[in-house]
Amino acid sequence: MTKIVILTGAGISAESGLGTFRDVDGLWTRYDLNDVATPEGFARDPGLVMEFYNARRRNAAEAAPNPAHLALARLEAALPPGSVRIVTQNVDDLHERAGSRAVWHMHGQLVRARCAACGADWAAPPVMRAEDPCPACGAPATRPDIVWFGEMPYHMEEIWEALRAADLFVAIGTSGSVYPAAAFVQDASRAGAETLELNLEPSETVSDFDRVRHGPASGIVPVWVE
Numbered sequence: 361m362t363k364i365v366i367l368t369g370a371g372i373s374a375e376s377g378l379g380t381f382r383d384v385d386g387l388w389t390r391y392d393l394n395d396v397a398t399p400e401g402f403a404r405d406p407g408l409v410m411e412f413y414n415a416r417r418r419n420a421a422e423a424a425p426n427p428a429h430l431a432l433a434r435l436e437a438a439l440p441p442g443s444v445r446i447v448t449q450n451v452d453d454l455h456e457r458a459g460s461r462a463v464w465h466m467h468g469q470l471v472r473a474r475c476a477a478c479g480a481d482w483a484a485p486p487v488m489r490a491e492d493p494c495p496a497c498g499a500p501a502t503r504p505d506i507v508w509f510g511e512m513p514y515h516m517e518e519i520w521e522a523l524r525a526a527d528l529f530v531a532i533g534t535s536g537s538v539y540p541a542a543a544f545v546q547d548a549s550r551a552g553a554e555t556l557e558l559n560l561e562p563s564e565t566v567s568d569f570d571r572v573r574h575g576p577a578s579g580i581v582p583v584w585v586e
């Protein structure tokens with residue numbers, strides 16, 4: 361059974377109307393990531409951070425999966441169970457809303473909340489406030505269930521195991537500028553996997569890939585899947 365690991369980034373959700381980070385008018389051109397995507401920024405101004413993620417949660421809820429998300433869900437359904445694994449850096453839920461099941465959110469999810477005191481997590485209400493009490497321990501220490509810079513990504517042991525067992529590694533809509541995700545192509549190559557980049561333009565790690573196809577995800581991903 362061919363094992364396929366697919367890494368996705370903000371580019372796959374761009375055509376669903378969710379801004380990317382580093383493109384023209386990307387999120388990091390409008391917000392300082394040190395203020396809104398670090399534990400230090402959250403400690404300094406939790407209200408600003410909650411506002412930032414409440415707005416992104418609202419945008420994601422109003423967005424819809426595009427043909428790239430739908431094609432990946434079709435691929436998973438067409439192959440034997442366990443053949444396709446999506447590892448996404450995205451915090452939106454468009455993969456699941458497209459029908460994908462085998463999805464690891466290595467940087468967390470907008471639809472989840474977490475307690476900064478006891479670590480419990482629960483389904484996030486549309487609007488969250490830092491002083492909201494934790495349903496498990498009662499502490500007024502709510503934060504978005506998002507992995508910020510300087511924090512350990514989720515599912516790392518399972519991800520590395522999947523990369524070691526992969527026959528094919530595909531990266532879709534990611535600039536290859538944030539680690540450890542940007543090193544996955546090398547991890548997969550080292551383990552003998554074939555590697556393919558599907559992106560609007562060459563990423564920062566394009567030279568690490570065996571094959572590349574450049575163009576909008578909603579066009580090139582369905583063609584690759586068919």
Ligand SMILES: CC(C)NC(=O)[C@H](Cc1c[nH]c2ccccc12)NC(=O)[C@H](CCCC/N=C(/NCCC(=O)O)S[C@H]1O[C@H](COP(=O)(O)OP(=O)(O)OC[C@H]2O[C@@H](n3cnc4c(N)ncnc43)[C@H](O)[C@@H]2O)[C@@H](O)[C@H]1O)NC(=O)OCc1ccccc1
Binds near residue numbers: 369533537
């Ligand atoms: C800035 C960078 C240099 N810094 C890091 O990488 C840091 C530090 C670091 C660690 N190791 C290093 C090694 C070297 C240098 C630095 C480091 N990494 C960390 O802090 C990580 C944690 C990082 C996670 C931060 N949280 C995010 N997101 C959640 C928040 C939120 O979403 O608000 S990162 C965030 O930016 C990342 C990059 O974004 P992309 O998704 O790639 O989006 P981008 O805008 O950059 O690019 C979009 C691409 O799409 C393309 N595109 C656009 N439109 C389309 C289209 N229509 N179709 C197709 N493609 C399209 C564009 O051409 C472009 O190429 C994503 O991961 C995204 O999740 N933690 C950690 O390292 O812990 C310890 C550790 C170490 C080893 C092993 C285990 C643990």
